Amino acid sequence: MSSIPAAPASFIETYRQQIDQALNRILCDSDGIPERLFKAMQHSTLSGGKRIRPILTLCSARCLGGSVDKAMPAACAVEMIHAYSLVHDDLPAMDDDDLRRGQPTCHIAFDEATAILAGDALQALAFDVIARKNTDLDPEQQLGMTRLLAKAAGARGMVAGQSIDLDSVGQTLTSEALSGMHALKTGALIQCAVELGALCSDQADPQEHTHLSGYAKAIGLGFQVQDDILDITSATAVLGKQQGADKELNKPTFPALLGLEGSKQKLKGLHEEAYSALARLNHRDTSELRQIADYIVTRVF
Amino acid sequence: MSSIPAAPASFIETYRQQIDQALNRILCDSDGIPERLFKAMQHSTLSGGKRIRPILTLCSARCLGGSVDKAMPAACAVEMIHAYSLVHDDLPAMDDDDLRRGQPTCHIAFDEATAILAGDALQALAFDVIARKNTDLDPEQQLGMTRLLAKAAGARGMVAGQSIDLDSVGQTLTSEALSGMHALKTGALIQCAVELGALCSDQADPQEHTHLSGYAKAIGLGFQVQDDILDITSATAVLGKQQGADKELNKPTFPALLGLEGSKQKLKGLHEEAYSALARLNHRDTSELRQIADYIVTRVF
Numbered sequence: 001m002s003s004i005p006a007a008p009a010s011f012i013e014t015y016r017q018q019i020d021q022a023l024n025r026i027l028c029d030s031d032g033i034p035e036r037l038f039k040a041m042q043h044s045t046l047s048g049g050k051r052i053r054p055i056l057t058l059c060s061a062r063c064l065g066g067s068v069d070k071a072m073p074a075a076c077a078v079e080m081i082h083a084y085s086l087v088h089d090d091l092p093a094m095d096d097d098d099l100r101r102g103q104p105t106c107h108i109a110f111d112e113a114t115a116i117l118a119g120d121a122l123q124a125l126a127f128d129v130i131a132r133k134n135t136d137l138d139p140e141q142q143l144g145m146t147r148l149l150a151k152a153a154g155a156r157g158m159v160a161g162q163s164i165d166l167d168s169v170g171q172t173l174t175s176e177a178l179s180g181m182h183a184l185k186t187g188a189l190i191q192c193a194v195e196l197g198a199l200c201s202d203q204a205d206p207q208e209h210t211h212l213s214g215y216a217k218a219i220g221l222g223f224q225v226q227d228d229i230l231d232i233t234s235a236t237a238v239l240g241k242q243q244g245a246d247k248e249l250n251k252p253t254f255p256a257l258l259g260l261e262g263s264k265q266k267l268k269g270l271h272e273e274a275y276s277a278l279a280r281l282n283h284r285d286t287s288e289l290r291q292i293a294d295y296i297v298t299r300v301f
Numbered sequence: 302m303s304s305i306p307a308a309p310a311s312f313i314e315t316y317r318q319q320i321d322q323a324l325n326r327i328l329c330d331s332d333g334i335p336e337r338l339f340k341a342m343q344h345s346t347l348s349g350g351k352r353i354r355p356i357l358t359l360c361s362a363r364c365l366g367g368s369v370d371k372a373m374p375a376a377c378a379v380e381m382i383h384a385y386s387l388v389h390d391d392l393p394a395m396d397d398d399d400l401r402r403g404q405p406t407c408h409i410a411f412d413e414a415t416a417i418l419a420g421d422a423l424q425a426l427a428f429d430v431i432a433r434k435n436t437d438l439d440p441e442q443q444l445g446m447t448r449l450l451a452k453a454a455g456a457r458g459m460v461a462g463q464s465i466d467l468d469s470v471g472q473t474l475t476s477e478a479l480s481g482m483h484a485l486k487t488g489a490l491i492q493c494a495v496e497l498g499a500l501c502s503d504q505a506d507p508q509e510h511t512h513l514s515g516y517a518k519a520i521g522l523g524f525q526v527q528d529d530i531l532d533i534t535s536a537t538a539v540l541g542k543q544q545g546a547d548k549e550l551n552k553p554t555f556p557a558l559l560g561l562e563g564s565k566q567k568l569k570g571l572h573e574e575a576y577s578a579l580a581r582l583n584h585r586d587t588s589e590l591r592q593i594a595d596y597i598v599t600r601v602f
Contacts, residue, residue, distance in 0.1 A: 123425070124458075
């Protein structure tokens with residue numbers, strides 16, 4: 001459980017490349033799509049990104065005996081929901097961000113209307129992809145996965161988190177309220193990513209789903225705590241987005257509430273919690289999921 | 302095939318009430334949804350509306366021997382996609398409309414960020430609803446319906462139409478280009494509504510799907526031609542939205558291209574086309590679908 005920053009394990013890079021290739025295949029055919037809209041969708045989905053969520057889907061599937069191929073459509077669908085949420089989140093009426101992943105945000109590179117539409121189209125595409133004919137999956141299972149994604153993305157999941165986030169600007173939240181907000185804004189989709197992977201394997205028992213879910217909750221919040229820490233300790237060039245943006249927006253953050261040292265302690269606790277949850281998955285190879293937990297807490301951007 | 306304006310047939314009103322009740326049930330439980338977001342979702346979905354699309358889903362299902370109950374979730378899903386598209390369409394960066402269905406638009410009644418999020422959440426909810434467990438439907442059939450909705454709502458369907466519409470402001474389009482734009486912007490979802498109904502009945506043969514699809518294309522475009530006509534002939538109070546808004550936005554319309562008389566002729570042609578398509582559905586009761594075609598061309602708002 002080292003906290004020394006390290007290059008991500010090579011399997012993470014391999015998965016990332018496979019995911020990029022799969023997303024490229026989904027978004028390579030412009031036929032029937034207005035050019036500007038298509039370019040905005042590509043810009044928002046194919047301009048890099050850590051691909052944490054889809055990597056989690058693949059690792060979770062593999063941990064429970066599923067395959068990368070079987071889990072890839074769900075992984076891509078989760079990433080497209082994430083990509084659309086960033087596009088809408090960056091809009092002037094929301095966080096008003098100009099820079100994302102070292103590139104101009106969608107409404108800067110194109111225009112606001114195109115950014116709204118590209119986000120809308122990416123959400124629809126995510127549901128198209130997760131519901132696509134897949135002989136490896138039972139249709140009932142696939143319908144369940146579609147519902148899981150819809151709920152995680154919706155008014156009781158990610159969108160709820162964004163709504164609470166916007167209402168919290170300038171407010172003083174308790175650590176619990178802040179965690180609750182992030183459990184929705186970032187956590188809901190991260191948890192969904194892990195659970196979708198688990199659903200791509202039909203060998204898991206309900207107990208295993210519970211343990212994986214506990215793991216997902218811990219790393220989901222850990223991801224956000226590290227994000228808040230990086231927002232004040234990392235340079236804009238490394239982050240690929242405006243450093244100090246949270247403070248400028250007067251957003252509640254863990255460092256503002258707990259201090260930098262307190263936030264690092266919280267992160268350490270969540271890292272341990274993720275490890276404990278995985279330890280309960282007997283007879284399963286959890287090494288990839290453990291290494292992702294390491295990566296999440298030691299990443300520098 | 303009378304063109305005399307008449308009160309809509311009573312079955313239309315009955316279906317509308319059933320749809321309103323079903324939408325109310327879907328959007329009655331605020332548990333877990335931030336209050337402002339929930340109210341914005343209700344405002345955007347439950348403040349009236351003609352409910353043409355979901356009525357078409359129900360009638361199409363009934364025409365092919367399906368039931369209202371079986372088709373209702375798909376009908377509601379289509380209406381929620383339509384409702385979200387109006388919310389985003391009305392945003393300042395898009396059409397910048399203040400009035401819709403005689404009420405302030407979502408971003409006026411709430412704020413821009415809430416309107417963006419309410420639209421996003423409604424789209425997710427639509428996919429949740431269409432994928433919900435339904436013992437009346439075969440899971441594979443339901444997955445197919447989910448994909449159909451995703452495609453109709455997405456970058457090659459409704460969103461493509463909105464994108465082309467925005468790019469067309471101030472442009473002179475040919476009648477074909479204008480029809481093509483509307484075939485996507487309004488037509489894709491109307492066609493989807495009819496096809497979803499047909500998919501809720503397992504008795505239809507492919508030929509029947511083709512005929513219904515022809516009907517849907519004709520009334521989809523007819524709906525838009527009548528919309529354009531009403532925009533210049535009807536008063537704001539009757540329309541429930543700003544009269545003359547298209548002209549003010551310098552949007553290409555059928556009356557601008559073909560004149561008022563030419564537009565009325567085009568509408569008459571589309572009405573006849575819809576009737577011809579239905580006439581090919583032998584041994585089916587097409588009376589409801591015929592009456593909807595009548596309603597669409599004679600409606601005054």
